Amino acid sequence: MSPSRRHSDPQPTLATVAERAGVSRQTVSNALNNPELLREDTLAKVRAVIAELGYTPNRAARQLRTRSSHMIGLRFEEAQEGTSNATMDRFVHTLVEATARTGHHIVLFAGDPDDPLDGYDELLRATAVDAFVITDTYAGTPAADLLSRVGAPYVTFGRPWDDPSARHPWVDVAGAHGARLATEHLLEVGHARVAWLGWEAASRIGEDRRAGWEAAMAAAGTSTDGLGVRITDNVDAARMAAHELLEDPTVTAFACASDTLGIGVLHALAERGLRPGVDVGVVGFDDSLGAQVTWPGLTSVRQPLEQVAIEIVDLLHTVLSHKTVTEPARMLEPTLVVRRSTLRDSAR
Amino acid sequence: MSPSRRHSDPQPTLATVAERAGVSRQTVSNALNNPELLREDTLAKVRAVIAELGYTPNRAARQLRTRSSHMIGLRFEEAQEGTSNATMDRFVHTLVEATARTGHHIVLFAGDPDDPLDGYDELLRATAVDAFVITDTYAGTPAADLLSRVGAPYVTFGRPWDDPSARHPWVDVAGAHGARLATEHLLEVGHARVAWLGWEAASRIGEDRRAGWEAAMAAAGTSTDGLGVRITDNVDAARMAAHELLEDPTVTAFACASDTLGIGVLHALAERGLRPGVDVGVVGFDDSLGAQVTWPGLTSVRQPLEQVAIEIVDLLHTVLSHKTVTEPARMLEPTLVVRRSTLRDSAR
DNA sequence: GGTCTCGTGTGGAACGTTCCAAGACTAGAT
DNA sequence: ATCTAGTCTTGGAACGTTCCACACGAGACC
Incomplete structure (x- = not known):
């Protein structure tokens, strides 16, 4: 006190x-x-x-002398309206807690949405932060490239998809494994023809997850012909795609690349008078708040964000103490959270 | 460049x-x-x-000399799992953008959930931040009291409910007005007996919103006897409360203190085979992602968070330049976002 | 011609910390 | 009694910025 x-x-x-x-x-x-x-x-x-x-x-004096601010920069991107993906919220919170334990703080900054590099340079030149955490590796890693070029320390949440030569530390979650878990679960509860609702082919994450679905289907010996769809991450697009697939009565289950898409499928079921879980199985991805609250509960693949944050802080700590990073790449495994959208018995 | x-x-x-x-x-x-x-x-x-x-x-040197860090502290509380309230996400983003314009940055910190004061003192004594933004005024304003005592500048999102003598700057959204909008909308589309699902009486925000419902009902000349319910902010509690109220066939609409509660009502409707909007009208509160993606779309009261952030930054700016704040209390008005949970025509 | 003011520009000092090289003390060995 | 090694402590300098008091030259005024 x-x-x-x-x-x-x-x-x-x-x-x-x-x-x-x-x-x-x-x-x-x-x-x-x-x-x-x-x-x-x-x-x-x-x-x-x-x-x-x-x-x-006094932090300023200490920072001036030691050239270390104990601040970690994080460019804060907003969740898109109309999607259920508020993953950032949970991740940031765990990151704040994990960094607090090592005496660091998270500094948020904004940037022009059209310029993935905006904001980094300024904080760096002002020596306002010691390092960065980069979360958006969806569209390549331009920010990581910038930081590598100027020699600034950073860790990314997301593997370097496009650049096999990248040697920076990163933490990621095995999306393919998650999709495989989802698909296997649907097969287990008795569905045979499991459809896939995924993102456009340009998304590496989306293609990775899709590969998990394909692997599970191949292992079950079921063809995926005509079962895989690529659309934008949007409730309505998913709803319409689901309607189309459901014209084929043998299609009784959907594995999805996101909760947003999974919820879109639930919309289609509601409109067709089909019972989620009982008539058609649906699995989402991310275990967002939307999956938790939507009726009747959406089974979803949950990323271990708490663990991701802890690993990221550990890597940051290693990098900042100028030790060599022995294990710069860490892949974590997601888990499946089962809710009623995949429960078949009607006595629920 | x-x-x-x-x-x-x-x-x-x-x-x-x-x-x-x-x-x-x-x-x-x-x-x-x-x-x-x-x-x-x-x-x-x-x-x-x-x-x-x-x-x-160099920020450190400047900070040391001017005793001003251009950093704003924000204690980052996580959205509770199982509720749809990811309001923080959108608010923080707008706050980051608004502060960036004045050259400030947001520093996040965590604190023991059981100790509302945890974390503030340390940042303050280290002169790591110039001021704080306090978002959690739900349970009184202990953090605000602490900061007042030590003379640290701060602005709260939320009015000082318990302390009419408080003179600190704050920004808030008129919850009563929002609930009134919601109720009037339900009355307008032809519902007569509009029920209220709200939080426990201890919540000042909840009681404020409830007052808006009561005012609208009084203006319409309808008694609220037996129509107002106080429960915890939880989907299942709302679902059960809705089932109970729906035993009375004259109850055909629900105004709710949160989207979580509104979604709970939608669950009850699904279980009873009632059509949202057509048979029973439902309005939530906060316009969360859940309200946007849930089937068939939940009409909700939207807080102008962007404007809230702008006003907060404006107040911070005034306070930090040691000017006297001419208008320390600013009340903003929410708006109603209509979705299909209140659309009656079935030709939707 | 001297003083005053105004508009510009200067160099020393200070903010509070940590680094550095060296000083003071203790205890054991010569 | 002196030296040595080790432990603990010290004062000066430095980090990069802004505050402060002042210097300089040009024009205005008496």
Whole structure:
């Protein structure tokens, strides 16, 4: 607890503490940063004074001297309206918590949506942040390229799809594995012809997930001819695509590249009077709030975002302490959260 | 545009620029902060060198000298799982954009969920932030009280419910007005007995919104006896409450204190085979992603979060420039977004 | 011609911390 | 008694910026 203190009071500084404790500035600094250098009684005395005055080192001064701000930059992209993908929210929160443990803070910045590089350079040149976390590797990694060029440290959430020569640290979730889990689950509960609703072919993430569906179908010995669809991530597009696929009565299940698409399928079912789970199975992707609250509950692939954040912070820590990163690429596995959109028994 | 530069190159400083331009450090500083003090040709020359070297002032040094970090602290609370309220996401994004325009950045920090004060003190004592934005005024304003006590600047999103003597700047959205809009809309499309699903009485926001419903009902001359329910913000609680209210066949519409509750009502309708909009009207609150994607679309009260962020930044700016705030309390009005959960004609 | 003002520009000092090289003290060895 | 090694502590300098007091020259005024 800090003692109550009015704003008008002067902030205690290192010098204040030193004088009060009868030691030099450097000794107080050591008490904070290299306590093992001090004799026990000196350390105790200094710490007592620090606590008494409620002293906290001035970040600006420390930053100026050490050239390290303990701030991590994150370009904050907004979830698109009309999609259910509020993944960012949960991820950012876990990232904030994970960085707090190492004494770092997250600085958000905005950028021109049309310029993926906007904002990075300015923070970097002002030495306002030590490193960046890059989340948007959907459309290649222009920001990562920029940072590599100027030698700034960073970690990406998302693997470097286009660049096999990339050597930067990254954390990602095995989307193909997730889609495979989803498809296998649908096959297990008795569906045979599982359709795939995915994104346009330009999306590497989308193609990766689709590959998981194809693998599961191949393992089951079922052809995927005419079952895979590529559309935009949008409820209505999914609804219409589902209507079309449902014209074929053998199609009784949908694995989707996102919850948005899964919810679109649920719309189509509602309009056709089909019962989710009982008549048609649906699995989404991301375990968004939408999947959780939509009727009757959408089974979904959940990314371990908490673990992703922890791994990212660990990598950042390694990079920032100038150690060599022994394991710069980390792939995590998603899990399946089963809800009623894949439960077949009607006695629910 | 900055010229490409390797990390190993020394960062240009004020002194570098001064030497190159043949002027003193102070002149360069003035070119940046008080350009009107310089003669035109001097200014042009300095600016040219700044651009040539890609110079950006070091934030730490500036912060140390001016005692102003240009950072705004925001305690980032996570949306609860199982609710559809991802309001924070949209608000934070607009806040980041609005602060960027004044050269400020948002620093996120976490805190012990059980201690509403956790985290503030540390950032403050380290002079890491200039001010705070407080979003959680649901449970009184303990954080605001702390900051007032130590004289730290802050602006809250949410009025000071419990403390009529509070004089701090705040921005809020008139929840009662929103609920009134919702209820009037339901009455207009032909419903007579409009039920209210709200939060527990302890929630000041919930009671405020409820008051809007009561006002609209009173204006229509309809009694609210037995129509108002107080429950927790949870899909299932709303679903069960709706089932109970629907036992009374005269109840044909629901105004809700949140989208989560509204979605719960939609669940009950689905289970009863009632058609949203056609048989029973439902309005939610917050215009969350859930309201947008859920079937068949949930009419909802939308808060002008973009405008809220802009007003907050404006207030912050005023407070930080030590001007007196002429208008410290700003109330904004929400709008109604109509979707199919309140459309009666079946030819939809 | 001297003083005053105004518009510009200057160099020293300061913000609060950590780095650095060296000083002081203690204890053991010569 | 002196030296040596090790432990602990010290004061000066530096990080890059802005504040401050002042210097300079040009024109205005008495």
